[in-house]
Amino acid sequence: MRLIKNPEERRNEILDAAEILFVTKGYTKATVMDILQACSIAKGTFYYYFQSKEEVMNAIVMRFILNGEASARRVVSDPNLNAHDKIFRIIMAQNQPDDNKLGLIEQLHHVQNVEMHQKSLVETVLRLSPILAEVVEQGIEEGVFHTPNPKESIEFLLVSSQFLLDQGIFQWEEDQLLKKVEAFAHITERVLGAEQGSFAYVTRLYFPHQA
Amino acid sequence: MRLIKNPEERRNEILDAAEILFVTKGYTKATVMDILQACSIAKGTFYYYFQSKEEVMNAIVMRFILNGEASARRVVSDPNLNAHDKIFRIIMAQNQPDDNKLGLIEQLHHVQNVEMHQKSLVETVLRLSPILAEVVEQGIEEGVFHTPNPKESIEFLLVSSQFLLDQGIFQWEEDQLLKKVEAFAHITERVLGAEQGSFAYVTRLYFPHQA
DNA sequence: GTCTATAGTAGGATAGAC
DNA sequence: GTCTATCCTACTATAGAC
Numbered sequence: 541m542r543l544i545k546n547p548e549e550r551r552n553e554i555l556d557a558a559e560i561l562f563v564t565k566g567y568t569k570a571t572v573m574d575i576l577q578a579c580s581i582a583k584g585t586f587y588y589y590f591q592s593k594e595e596v597m598n599a600i601v602m603r604f605i606l607n608g609e610a611s612a613r614r615v616v617s618d619p620n621l622n623a624h625d626k627i628f629r630i631i632m633a634q635n636q637p638d639d640n641k642l643g644l645i646e647q648l649h650h651v652q653n654v655e656m657h658q659k660s661l662v663e664t665v666l667r668l669s670p671i672l673a674e675v676v677e678q679g680i681e682e683g684v685f686h687t688p689n690p691k692e693s694i695e696f697l698l699v700s701s702q703f704l705l706d707q708g709i710f711q712w713e714e715d716q717l718l719k720k721v722e723a724f725a726h727i728t729e730r731v732l733g734a735e736q737g738s739f740a741y742v743t744r745l746y747f748p749h750q751a
Numbered sequence: 752m753r754l755i756k757n758p759e760e761r762r763n764e765i766l767d768a769a770e771i772l773f774v775t776k777g778y779t780k781a782t783v784m785d786i787l788q789a790c791s792i793a794k795g796t797f798y799y800y801f802q803s804k805e806e807v808m809n810a811i812v813m814r815f816i817l818n819g820e821a822s823a824r825r826v827v828s829d830p831n832l833n834a835h836d837k838i839f840r841i842i843m844a845q846n847q848p849d850d851n852k853l854g855l856i857e858q859l860h861h862v863q864n865v866e867m868h869q870k871s872l873v874e875t876v877l878r879l880s881p882i883l884a885e886v887v888e889q890g891i892e893e894g895v896f897h898t899p900n901p902k903e904s905i906e907f908l909l910v911s912s913q914f915l916l917d918q919g920i921f922q923w924e925e926d927q928l929l930k931k932v933e934a935f936a937h938i939t940e941r942v943l944g945a946e947q948g949s950f951a952y953v954t955r956l957y958f959p960h961q962a
Numbered sequence: 963g964t965c966t967a968t969a970g971t972a973g974g975a976t977a978g979a980c
Numbered sequence: 981g982t983c984t985a986t987c988c989t990a991c992t993a994t995a996g997a998c
Contacts, residue, residue, distance in 0.1 A: 542998065544964055571989065582966045583991085593990070654866040662920060692934030700911040709873060723903030730941045753980090753982060761981085782973060793983045798975065800981095 551589050553579050555603070558596045563643045567597055567653045594655070601660045604644060608634055609667045616671055623679030624738065630672065631745060634664075649708035657708055665698045672698070676732060686733030693731050700724070705746075721746045762800050764790050766814075769807045774854035778808055778867070805867065812859070812871045815852055819845050820878045827882055834890030835949065841883065842956060860919035868919055876909045883909070887943060897944030904942050911935070916957075932957045 545553075557578035561570035572593055576586055590596050611633040615626050648657040672694045679685035687693050701724055703709055705717065712720065725739040756764075768789040772781040783804050787797055801807050822844040826837050859868050883905045890896035898904050912935055914920055916928065923931065936950040 542965060544998075547964075550964090572991085573989080582968095584967075584993095585965055587991075588964075591991095654869055658865050658869060658920065665915075666921075689930075689934040689937060692931055693938060695915060695931070696911045696935065696938055699915040700907040703914050704906060704910040709869065710876075719900075720903055720906070723900040724907065726900060727904060727907055727942050730944075731938055733941075755981060758981080783975085784973075794975080795977090795984075796982050802975090804974070 547589075550579075550581075550585075554581070554586065554589055555596065555599055559600045559644065562597065562600065562653075562656075563646075567656055597656050598659065600644070601656060601663065604641060605660060605663045605667060607641075608664065609671070612668055612671045616674055623675050623682055623684060626675045626678070627672070628741065630668075630675070631742070634668075635745065649706070654708075657706075661702045661706070665695065665702060669695045669698055679732070679734075684734060684738070687731065697724075697728055697731060700727075718743070718747055758800075761790075761792075761796075765792075765797065765800055766807065766810055770811050770855065773808065773811065774858050777858060808867045809870065811855065812867060813874075815855055816871060816874050816878065818852070819875065820882070823879060823882045827885055834886050834893055834895055837886045837889070838883070839952065841879075841886070842953070845879075846956065860917060868917075872913045872917070876906065876913060880906045880909055890943070890945075895945060895949070898942065908939055908942060911938075929954070929958055 554575065558570070558575050561574050561578065564570075565574070572583070572586060575596070576583060590599075612630045615621070615629045615633065618626070621629070648660060669691065673691040676685055676687070676690040676694055680687070680690065705720060705724070707717075722743050725742045728734070728739045728742070729736055765786065769781070769786050772785050772789060775781075776785070783794065783797060786804075786807075787794060801810075823841045826832070826840045826844065829837070832840070859871055880902065884902040887896055887898070887901040887905055891898070891901065916931060916935070918928075933954050936953040939945070939950045939953070940947055
Protein backbone atom coordinates (compact mmCIF):
# COMPACT_ATOMS: atom_id res chain seq x y z
CA MET A 541 0.00 0.00 0.00
CA ARG A 542 2.91 2.26 -0.56
CA LEU A 543 2.26 5.30 -2.67
CA ILE A 544 5.13 7.58 -3.57
CA LYS A 545 4.18 11.04 -4.63
CA ASN A 546 5.88 14.17 -5.79
CA PRO A 547 6.99 15.79 -2.51
CA GLU A 548 5.52 19.16 -3.48
CA GLU A 549 2.20 17.53 -4.20
CA ARG A 550 2.20 15.58 -0.97
CA ARG A 551 3.09 18.65 1.02
CA ASN A 552 0.19 20.53 -0.51
CA GLU A 553 -2.18 17.65 0.15
CA ILE A 554 -1.28 17.82 3.81
CA LEU A 555 -1.67 21.59 3.86
CA ASP A 556 -5.05 21.46 2.12
CA ALA A 557 -6.41 18.76 4.38
CA ALA A 558 -5.14 20.56 7.46
CA GLU A 559 -6.64 23.86 6.38
CA ILE A 560 -10.07 22.30 5.97
CA LEU A 561 -9.79 20.60 9.35
CA PHE A 562 -8.51 23.70 11.12
CA VAL A 563 -11.34 25.76 9.67
CA THR A 564 -14.08 23.25 10.44
CA LYS A 565 -12.95 21.81 13.79
CA GLY A 566 -10.60 24.55 14.97
CA TYR A 567 -6.85 24.30 15.31
CA THR A 568 -6.76 22.77 18.78
CA LYS A 569 -9.52 20.24 18.22
CA ALA A 570 -8.16 19.06 14.89
CA THR A 571 -5.64 16.36 15.75
CA VAL A 572 -2.65 15.21 13.78
CA MET A 573 -4.42 11.88 13.47
CA ASP A 574 -7.32 13.64 11.72
CA ILE A 575 -4.89 15.03 9.19
CA LEU A 576 -3.27 11.64 8.67
CA GLN A 577 -6.62 10.00 8.02
CA ALA A 578 -7.71 12.76 5.66
CA CYS A 579 -4.63 12.24 3.48
CA SER A 580 -4.23 8.51 4.15
CA ILE A 581 -0.64 8.81 5.26
CA ALA A 582 1.30 7.52 8.23
CA LYS A 583 2.46 9.56 11.14
CA GLY A 584 6.05 9.31 10.05
CA THR A 585 5.15 10.86 6.71
CA PHE A 586 3.53 13.83 8.39
CA TYR A 587 6.56 14.46 10.54
CA TYR A 588 8.79 13.91 7.56
CA TYR A 589 7.22 16.97 5.92
CA PHE A 590 6.51 19.13 8.95
CA GLN A 591 8.27 19.43 12.26
CA SER A 592 5.06 20.06 14.18
CA LYS A 593 1.35 20.72 13.92
CA GLU A 594 2.12 24.37 14.53
CA GLU A 595 4.39 24.50 11.50
CA VAL A 596 1.46 23.38 9.36
CA MET A 597 -0.65 26.21 10.71
CA ASN A 598 2.16 28.60 9.92
CA ALA A 599 2.34 27.46 6.33
CA ILE A 600 -1.42 27.84 5.85
CA VAL A 601 -1.45 31.36 7.25
CA MET A 602 1.55 32.22 5.11
CA ARG A 603 -0.17 31.13 1.91
CA PHE A 604 -3.04 33.41 2.82
CA ILE A 605 -0.89 36.41 3.66
CA LEU A 606 1.34 36.14 0.62
CA ASN A 607 -1.84 36.56 -1.41
CA GLY A 608 -2.60 39.87 0.26
CA GLU A 609 0.96 41.01 -0.13
CA ALA A 610 0.96 40.26 -3.83
CA SER A 611 -2.22 42.21 -4.46
CA ALA A 612 -0.84 45.18 -2.51
CA ARG A 613 2.31 45.09 -4.61
CA ARG A 614 0.29 45.13 -7.79
CA VAL A 615 -1.45 48.31 -6.65
CA VAL A 616 1.79 50.04 -5.69
CA SER A 617 3.46 49.32 -9.01
CA ASP A 618 0.70 51.02 -10.97
CA PRO A 619 2.32 54.25 -12.23
CA ASN A 620 -1.01 55.96 -12.92
CA LEU A 621 -2.25 56.10 -9.33
CA ASN A 622 -1.55 58.83 -6.80
CA ALA A 623 -0.75 58.05 -3.17
CA HIS A 624 -4.31 58.46 -1.89
CA ASP A 625 -5.71 56.16 -4.57
CA LYS A 626 -3.13 53.51 -3.84
CA ILE A 627 -3.89 53.46 -0.13
CA PHE A 628 -7.60 53.26 -0.87
CA ARG A 629 -7.12 50.30 -3.18
CA ILE A 630 -4.77 48.48 -0.85
CA ILE A 631 -7.26 48.74 1.99
CA MET A 632 -10.00 47.52 -0.34
CA ALA A 633 -7.95 44.55 -1.50
CA GLN A 634 -7.15 43.48 2.07
CA ASN A 635 -10.78 43.62 3.12
CA GLN A 636 -12.13 41.67 0.17
CA PRO A 637 -10.23 38.41 -0.10
CA ASP A 638 -11.35 35.44 -2.17
CA ASP A 639 -14.58 33.94 -0.93
CA ASN A 640 -12.95 30.63 -0.11
CA LYS A 641 -10.66 32.41 2.35
CA LEU A 642 -13.47 33.87 4.42
CA GLY A 643 -13.79 30.66 6.40
CA LEU A 644 -10.16 30.88 7.41
CA ILE A 645 -10.62 34.44 8.62
CA GLU A 646 -13.69 33.53 10.58
CA GLN A 647 -11.76 30.63 12.07
CA LEU A 648 -8.98 33.01 13.08
CA HIS A 649 -11.52 35.09 14.96
CA HIS A 650 -12.58 32.19 17.12
CA VAL A 651 -11.15 32.21 20.61
CA GLN A 652 -9.50 28.83 20.25
CA ASN A 653 -7.15 30.06 17.54
CA VAL A 654 -5.39 32.94 19.22
CA GLU A 655 -1.97 31.68 18.25
CA MET A 656 -2.72 31.37 14.58
CA HIS A 657 -4.53 34.68 14.65
CA GLN A 658 -1.78 36.71 16.23
CA LYS A 659 0.80 35.21 13.95
CA SER A 660 -1.25 36.25 10.93
CA LEU A 661 -1.71 39.81 12.19
CA VAL A 662 1.99 40.17 12.91
CA GLU A 663 2.89 38.82 9.50
CA THR A 664 0.41 41.16 7.85
CA VAL A 665 2.00 44.14 9.57
CA LEU A 666 5.50 43.03 8.65
CA ARG A 667 4.65 42.49 4.99
CA LEU A 668 2.33 45.41 4.35
CA SER A 669 4.24 48.10 6.21
CA PRO A 670 7.15 48.41 3.77
CA ILE A 671 4.72 48.53 0.86
CA LEU A 672 2.52 51.16 2.45
CA ALA A 673 5.56 53.13 3.60
CA GLU A 674 6.54 53.40 -0.03
CA VAL A 675 3.13 54.86 -0.84
CA VAL A 676 3.45 57.34 2.02
CA GLU A 677 6.80 58.45 0.63
CA GLN A 678 5.15 58.96 -2.73
CA GLY A 679 2.50 61.02 -0.95
CA ILE A 680 5.17 63.14 0.70
CA GLU A 681 6.65 63.88 -2.70
CA GLU A 682 3.18 64.71 -4.00
CA GLY A 683 2.80 67.10 -1.08
CA VAL A 684 -0.28 65.42 0.40
CA PHE A 685 1.45 63.77 3.39
CA HIS A 686 3.90 65.31 5.86
CA THR A 687 5.79 63.13 8.33
CA PRO A 688 9.44 62.59 9.21
CA ASN A 689 8.81 58.85 9.91
CA PRO A 690 6.86 57.25 7.06
CA LYS A 691 7.77 53.67 7.96
CA GLU A 692 7.19 53.95 11.68
CA SER A 693 3.97 55.89 11.21
CA ILE A 694 2.57 53.22 8.95
CA GLU A 695 3.58 50.47 11.36
CA PHE A 696 1.88 52.28 14.17
CA LEU A 697 -1.32 52.74 12.16
CA LEU A 698 -1.31 49.17 10.89
CA VAL A 699 -0.80 47.65 14.31
CA SER A 700 -3.45 49.75 15.98
CA SER A 701 -6.03 49.09 13.29
CA GLN A 702 -5.24 45.39 12.94
CA PHE A 703 -5.38 44.67 16.66
CA LEU A 704 -7.78 47.25 18.08
CA LEU A 705 -10.41 46.84 15.39
CA ASP A 706 -10.19 43.04 15.37
CA GLN A 707 -13.36 41.56 16.77
CA GLY A 708 -11.51 38.39 17.73
CA ILE A 709 -9.26 40.29 20.14
CA PHE A 710 -11.43 43.09 21.47
CA GLN A 711 -15.16 42.51 21.40
CA TRP A 712 -16.67 45.93 20.79
CA GLU A 713 -20.32 46.75 20.31
CA GLU A 714 -21.13 47.94 16.79
CA ASP A 715 -21.57 51.58 17.85
CA GLN A 716 -18.27 51.57 19.74
CA LEU A 717 -16.56 50.11 16.68
CA LEU A 718 -18.03 52.81 14.44
CA LYS A 719 -16.65 55.48 16.76
CA LYS A 720 -13.24 53.86 16.73
CA VAL A 721 -13.13 53.66 12.95
CA GLU A 722 -14.12 57.31 12.66
CA ALA A 723 -11.45 58.25 15.19
CA PHE A 724 -8.96 56.09 13.29
CA ALA A 725 -9.54 58.09 10.10
CA HIS A 726 -8.92 61.23 12.09
CA ILE A 727 -5.80 59.83 13.73
CA THR A 728 -4.44 58.67 10.38
CA GLU A 729 -4.74 62.18 9.01
CA ARG A 730 -2.83 63.60 11.96
CA VAL A 731 -0.13 60.94 11.95
CA LEU A 732 0.51 61.14 8.22
CA GLY A 733 0.06 64.91 8.19
CA ALA A 734 -2.72 64.65 5.61
CA GLU A 735 -5.49 67.10 4.93
CA GLN A 736 -8.33 66.96 7.41
CA GLY A 737 -11.15 64.81 6.08
CA SER A 738 -9.01 63.12 3.45
CA PHE A 739 -9.41 59.72 5.12
CA ALA A 740 -13.07 60.07 6.00
CA TYR A 741 -13.92 57.53 3.30
CA VAL A 742 -12.46 54.78 5.49
CA THR A 743 -15.56 54.84 7.67
CA ARG A 744 -17.72 54.19 4.64
CA LEU A 745 -15.51 51.23 3.68
CA TYR A 746 -15.98 49.60 7.05
CA PHE A 747 -19.62 50.54 7.48
CA PRO A 748 -21.16 50.66 4.00
CA HIS A 749 -24.68 50.84 5.41
CA GLN A 750 -23.94 54.00 7.44
CA ALA A 751 -24.32 57.55 6.08
CA MET B 752 -0.37 10.65 53.58
CA ARG B 753 -3.56 12.65 53.32
CA LEU B 754 -3.15 16.27 54.41
CA ILE B 755 -6.24 18.44 54.39
CA LYS B 756 -5.67 22.17 54.27
CA ASN B 757 -7.68 25.37 54.22
CA PRO B 758 -8.74 25.74 50.57
CA GLU B 759 -7.67 29.38 50.35
CA GLU B 760 -4.25 28.50 51.69
CA ARG B 761 -3.84 25.58 49.32
CA ARG B 762 -4.92 27.66 46.33
CA ASN B 763 -2.31 30.29 47.14
CA GLU B 764 0.36 27.65 47.64
CA ILE B 765 -0.31 26.41 44.13
CA LEU B 766 -0.30 29.92 42.70
CA ASP B 767 2.95 30.87 44.39
CA ALA B 768 4.73 27.69 43.43
CA ALA B 769 3.50 28.02 39.85
CA GLU B 770 4.62 31.63 39.60
CA ILE B 771 8.14 30.74 40.67
CA LEU B 772 8.25 27.83 38.24
CA PHE B 773 6.81 29.83 35.33
CA VAL B 774 9.36 32.57 35.93
CA THR B 775 12.35 30.28 36.33
CA LYS B 776 11.61 27.54 33.79
CA GLY B 777 9.13 29.31 31.54
CA TYR B 778 5.43 28.56 31.18
CA THR B 779 5.70 25.80 28.61
CA LYS B 780 8.66 24.04 30.16
CA ALA B 781 7.20 24.12 33.64
CA THR B 782 4.99 21.04 33.81
CA VAL B 783 2.00 20.46 35.99
CA MET B 784 4.04 17.67 37.55
CA ASP B 785 6.64 20.24 38.59
CA ILE B 786 3.94 22.23 40.36
CA LEU B 787 2.60 19.10 42.04
CA GLN B 788 6.02 18.19 43.36
CA ALA B 789 6.70 21.74 44.56
CA CYS B 790 3.52 21.68 46.65
CA SER B 791 3.54 17.94 47.38
CA ILE B 792 0.05 17.38 46.11
CA ALA B 793 -1.50 14.92 43.68
CA LYS B 794 -2.67 15.72 40.20
CA GLY B 795 -6.29 15.39 41.19
CA THR B 796 -5.82 18.05 43.83
CA PHE B 797 -4.36 20.47 41.33
CA TYR B 798 -7.30 20.02 38.99
CA TYR B 799 -9.69 20.33 41.89
CA TYR B 800 -8.49 23.95 42.34
CA PHE B 801 -7.81 24.94 38.74
CA GLN B 802 -9.36 23.80 35.51
CA SER B 803 -6.09 23.96 33.62
CA LYS B 804 -2.48 25.04 33.72
CA GLU B 805 -3.51 28.07 31.71
CA GLU B 806 -6.02 29.12 34.34
CA VAL B 807 -3.18 29.24 36.85
CA MET B 808 -1.22 31.54 34.57
CA ASN B 809 -4.34 33.64 34.15
CA ALA B 810 -4.68 34.12 37.89
CA ILE B 811 -1.03 35.08 38.18
CA VAL B 812 -1.29 37.62 35.36
CA MET B 813 -4.44 39.11 36.84
CA ARG B 814 -2.77 39.67 40.21
CA PHE B 815 -0.09 41.57 38.33
CA ILE B 816 -2.38 43.71 36.19
CA LEU B 817 -4.61 44.77 39.05
CA ASN B 818 -1.46 46.13 40.66
CA GLY B 819 -0.70 48.35 37.65
CA GLU B 820 -4.27 49.58 37.51
CA ALA B 821 -4.25 50.52 41.19
CA SER B 822 -1.01 52.48 40.91
CA ALA B 823 -2.34 54.33 37.84
CA ARG B 824 -5.47 55.26 39.75
CA ARG B 825 -3.41 56.63 42.62
CA VAL B 826 -1.55 58.92 40.22
CA VAL B 827 -4.73 60.19 38.57
CA SER B 828 -6.39 61.03 41.85
CA ASP B 829 -3.53 63.29 42.95
CA PRO B 830 -4.99 66.82 42.68
CA ASN B 831 -1.58 68.52 42.60
CA LEU B 832 -0.36 67.03 39.30
CA ASN B 833 -0.93 68.44 35.83
CA ALA B 834 -1.81 66.22 32.89
CA HIS B 835 1.74 65.85 31.58
CA ASP B 836 3.07 64.88 35.02
CA LYS B 837 0.36 62.29 35.47
CA ILE B 838 1.06 60.62 32.14
CA PHE B 839 4.76 60.58 32.92
CA ARG B 840 4.17 58.94 36.29
CA ILE B 841 1.70 56.41 34.96
CA ILE B 842 4.19 55.29 32.33
CA MET B 843 6.89 55.14 34.98
CA ALA B 844 4.70 53.08 37.31
CA GLN B 845 3.87 50.58 34.53
CA ASN B 846 7.50 50.15 33.60
CA GLN B 847 8.84 49.80 37.10
CA PRO B 848 6.75 47.31 38.97
CA ASP B 849 7.87 45.54 42.13
CA ASP B 850 11.16 43.78 41.64
CA ASN B 851 9.64 40.39 42.27
CA LYS B 852 7.32 40.93 39.30
CA LEU B 853 10.04 41.59 36.75
CA GLY B 854 10.54 37.91 36.07
CA LEU B 855 6.89 37.53 35.20
CA ILE B 856 7.07 40.37 32.68
CA GLU B 857 10.12 38.92 31.05
CA GLN B 858 8.35 35.60 30.98
CA LEU B 859 5.33 37.07 29.23
CA HIS B 860 7.61 38.59 26.65
CA HIS B 861 9.44 35.36 25.95
CA VAL B 862 6.93 32.63 26.51
CA GLN B 863 5.20 30.87 23.70
CA ASN B 864 1.88 31.28 25.45
CA VAL B 865 0.32 33.69 22.99
CA GLU B 866 -3.15 33.35 24.44
CA MET B 867 -2.05 34.42 27.89
CA HIS B 868 0.20 37.15 26.61
CA GLN B 869 -2.51 38.63 24.44
CA LYS B 870 -4.94 38.41 27.32
CA SER B 871 -2.61 40.43 29.50
CA LEU B 872 -2.10 43.09 26.84
CA VAL B 873 -5.81 43.34 26.11
CA GLU B 874 -6.59 43.56 29.80
CA THR B 875 -3.96 46.26 30.22
CA VAL B 876 -5.47 48.30 27.41
CA LEU B 877 -9.00 47.91 28.74
CA ARG B 878 -8.03 48.87 32.28
CA LEU B 879 -5.60 51.69 31.54
CA SER B 880 -7.43 53.43 28.70
CA PRO B 881 -10.28 54.92 30.76
CA ILE B 882 -7.78 56.14 33.35
CA LEU B 883 -5.48 57.72 30.77
CA ALA B 884 -8.45 59.17 28.87
CA GLU B 885 -9.36 61.02 32.03
CA VAL B 886 -5.87 62.52 32.13
CA VAL B 887 -6.11 63.55 28.48
CA GLU B 888 -9.38 65.32 29.23
CA GLN B 889 -7.66 67.14 32.07
CA GLY B 890 -4.92 68.10 29.60
CA ILE B 891 -7.50 69.45 27.16
CA GLU B 892 -8.90 71.66 29.90
CA GLU B 893 -5.38 72.77 30.75
CA GLY B 894 -4.90 73.64 27.08
CA VAL B 895 -1.93 71.33 26.51
CA PHE B 896 -3.77 68.64 24.50
CA HIS B 897 -6.16 69.11 21.60
CA THR B 898 -8.19 66.21 20.28
CA PRO B 899 -11.88 65.56 19.66
CA ASN B 900 -11.48 61.86 20.64
CA PRO B 901 -9.58 61.52 23.93
CA LYS B 902 -10.71 57.96 24.66
CA GLU B 903 -10.19 56.59 21.16
CA SER B 904 -6.84 58.34 20.79
CA ILE B 905 -5.56 56.82 24.00
CA GLU B 906 -6.79 53.39 22.98
CA PHE B 907 -4.96 53.63 19.68
CA LEU B 908 -1.77 54.80 21.34
CA LEU B 909 -1.97 52.12 24.01
CA VAL B 910 -2.64 49.30 21.57
CA SER B 911 0.07 50.33 19.15
CA SER B 912 2.70 50.76 21.85
CA GLN B 913 1.72 47.62 23.77
CA PHE B 914 1.73 45.38 20.72
CA LEU B 915 4.26 46.96 18.37
CA LEU B 916 6.90 47.55 21.03
CA ASP B 917 6.42 44.14 22.64
CA GLN B 918 9.49 42.03 22.05
CA GLY B 919 7.45 38.86 22.52
CA ILE B 920 5.26 39.71 19.52
CA PHE B 921 7.60 41.54 17.18
CA GLN B 922 11.28 40.83 17.52
CA TRP B 923 13.03 44.08 16.63
CA GLU B 924 16.71 44.79 16.74
CA GLU B 925 17.67 47.29 19.43
CA ASP B 926 18.31 50.11 16.94
CA GLN B 927 14.99 49.51 15.20
CA LEU B 928 13.24 49.60 18.54
CA LEU B 929 14.89 52.90 19.44
CA LYS B 930 13.65 54.41 16.18
CA LYS B 931 10.15 53.17 16.86
CA VAL B 932 10.07 54.58 20.36
CA GLU B 933 11.28 57.94 19.09
CA ALA B 934 8.64 57.89 16.38
CA PHE B 935 6.05 56.88 18.95
CA ALA B 936 6.78 59.99 21.01
CA HIS B 937 6.35 62.05 17.87
CA ILE B 938 3.13 60.29 16.93
CA THR B 939 1.73 60.71 20.42
CA GLU B 940 2.25 64.46 20.19
CA ARG B 941 0.38 64.59 16.89
CA VAL B 942 -2.47 62.35 17.97
CA LEU B 943 -3.04 64.16 21.27
CA GLY B 944 -2.39 67.55 19.70
CA ALA B 945 0.39 68.25 22.18
CA GLU B 946 3.33 70.62 21.77
CA GLN B 947 6.14 69.24 19.62
CA GLY B 948 8.85 67.68 21.78
CA SER B 949 6.64 67.43 24.85
CA PHE B 950 6.83 63.61 24.79
CA ALA B 951 10.49 63.34 23.89
CA TYR B 952 11.25 62.15 27.41
CA VAL B 953 9.60 58.82 26.60
CA THR B 954 12.65 57.76 24.63
CA ARG B 955 14.84 58.34 27.65
CA LEU B 956 12.48 56.25 29.77
CA TYR B 957 12.78 53.29 27.43
CA PHE B 958 16.47 53.74 26.69
CA PRO B 959 18.09 55.25 29.77
CA HIS B 960 21.59 54.57 28.45
CA GLN B 961 21.01 56.58 25.25
CA ALA B 962 21.61 60.33 24.88
C1' DG C 963 15.14 10.25 -0.67
C1' DT C 964 10.15 8.76 0.34
C1' DC C 965 7.04 6.08 2.89
C1' DT C 966 4.82 2.60 6.31
C1' DA C 967 4.13 0.59 10.71
C1' DT C 968 4.52 0.25 15.32
C1' DA C 969 6.02 1.05 19.90
C1' DG C 970 6.95 4.33 23.18
C1' DT C 971 7.58 8.96 25.95
C1' DA C 972 5.83 13.01 28.05
C1' DG C 973 2.58 16.07 29.56
C1' DG C 974 -2.17 17.86 30.09
C1' DA C 975 -6.49 16.45 31.73
C1' DT C 976 -10.32 13.26 33.82
C1' DA C 977 -12.80 9.58 36.77
C1' DG C 978 -13.79 7.65 40.60
C1' DA C 979 -12.40 5.47 45.01
C1' DC C 980 -11.63 6.96 49.68
C1' DG D 981 -10.53 17.43 49.32
C1' DT D 982 -7.26 14.30 48.20
C1' DC D 983 -5.52 10.49 45.99
C1' DT D 984 -4.43 6.79 42.31
C1' DA D 985 -5.05 5.14 37.99
C1' DT D 986 -5.98 6.04 33.42
C1' DC D 987 -6.84 8.55 29.05
C1' DC D 988 -5.68 11.49 25.19
C1' DT D 989 -2.61 13.54 22.00
C1' DA D 990 1.60 15.76 20.38
C1' DC D 991 5.75 14.04 19.32
C1' DT D 992 9.97 10.67 18.93
C1' DA D 993 12.36 6.51 17.61
C1' DT D 994 13.23 2.77 14.98
C1' DA D 995 13.23 -0.74 11.64
C1' DG D 996 12.58 -1.57 7.31
C1' DA D 997 10.34 -1.51 2.14
C1' DC D 998 10.84 0.78 -2.18
